[in-house]
Amino acid sequence: MLMKYQQILEEIHKEVVPLLGDGKVADYIPELAKVDPGKFGIYLLFLNEEAYYIGDAHEKFSIQSISKVFMLALTVAHLGEKVYERVNVEPSGDPFNSLVQLEYECGIPRNPFINSGALVITDLMISHLNNPKEELLSFIRELVGQEDICYNETIAASEKACGFKNAAMVNLMKSFGNIKNDVEEVLDLYFDFCSIEMNCNELARAFRVFANHGKGVIDAKRYITESQFKRMTAIMQTCGFYDEAGEFAFRVGLPGKSGVGGGIAAILPGEYSIVVWSPGLNPKGNSLAGMKALELFTTKTGTSIF
Structure with a gap:
């Protein structure tokens, strides 16, 4: 039928x-x-x-955390299995912005789709891509087949203005050596990624x-x-x-x-x-x-x- x-x-x-x-x-x-x-x-x-x-x-x-799928896809396409040396693949069982779990597990996020995991992916993108902000947008535009996919700077700024827990996570992971780049650069780029509109x-x-x-x-x-x-x-x-x-x-x-x-x-x-x-x-x-x-x-x- x-x-x-x-x-x-x-x-x-x-x-x-x-x-x-x-x-x-x-x-x-x-x-x-x-x-x-x-x-x-x-x-x-x-x-x-x-x-x-x-x-x-x-x-x-605003697609927010759905962007984490594109971030992970682009990063594994470049780095392969090395990505999973910095972030695990287990369900968290805790809220997506939990600091307690992150400290208990020595700054290694449970998976790439919670905030801490996506922040590590962002850090990897900064280290290994020439222009991660433009390359992610180009990647998504190619997948969709159109050019008018953009960041929303107002939403990104709004998130940054109240993103204290994300800032705490980056700094905590930095203290454990799992963030290699400048904390503010990682945060700014992460908020941009979350602000994509589709x-x-x-x-x-x-x-x-x-x-x-x-x-x-x-x-x-x-x-x-x-x-x-x-x-x-x-x-x-x-x-x-x-x-x-x-x-x-x-x-x-x-x-x-x-x-x-x-x-x-x-x-x-x-x-x-x-x-x-x-x-x-x-x-x-x-x-x-x-x-x-x-x-x-x-x-x-x-x-x-x-």
Whole structure:
């Protein structure tokens, strides 16, 4: 039987509308506090170019921690397994900005998708790329296939103005010798990375490369190796949703990454990428309606990695 994906997205939209007022936007970042919590969009993109969407799927938002997937992909493409000498690959089980765990484990972050891990990745990028700020943006633009993907300087400045815990993490890791570059340079670049703005359509196109085992769909260009894809996908599955990764695996069953801007990008390898955006967050920092929408999608379509 032919799956009616557009009808399924419309059903999901109706079912999650009551949740749109229940989540809380990330108001600890002043610029994100201004976002309308009633926004909601989904974009579903298959490897064969079929696409379905609903709601605010073409409105740009701050991707925040979803950028950590692109940061890791670009870094492992350059450095390979050496990346994992500086950052581990275990779920944290603690909040994404925990200092206690970082000190207990001698400045080695649990994984690349918590803040401390992404700060180490940022440090690696500074050490090994000629112009990491421009190279990451070029990398994402190439994955999407368009040039109007940009940083939001206002959001980056807003994050820097209140990024005290991130500053504490960098300095703590510096004291353990796991940050090699200037602390302020690492922080500035990290906040830039988090400020990237994309919409559901653009994120789905970028993540389709990961759904296609690390290579382009149209030109078959390989961005990461099969081995690197396998490891990155495993980290997305086990560490991509802060300390709620187990719940996401249990309810949704797809590898992916969330961000406190309300976005969630996920993939079914070999099949599709799907992105949902709803700015209202649950207490763990994941999109409340977004998680429910993806749970409904994999339930209604019978698709997951399990």
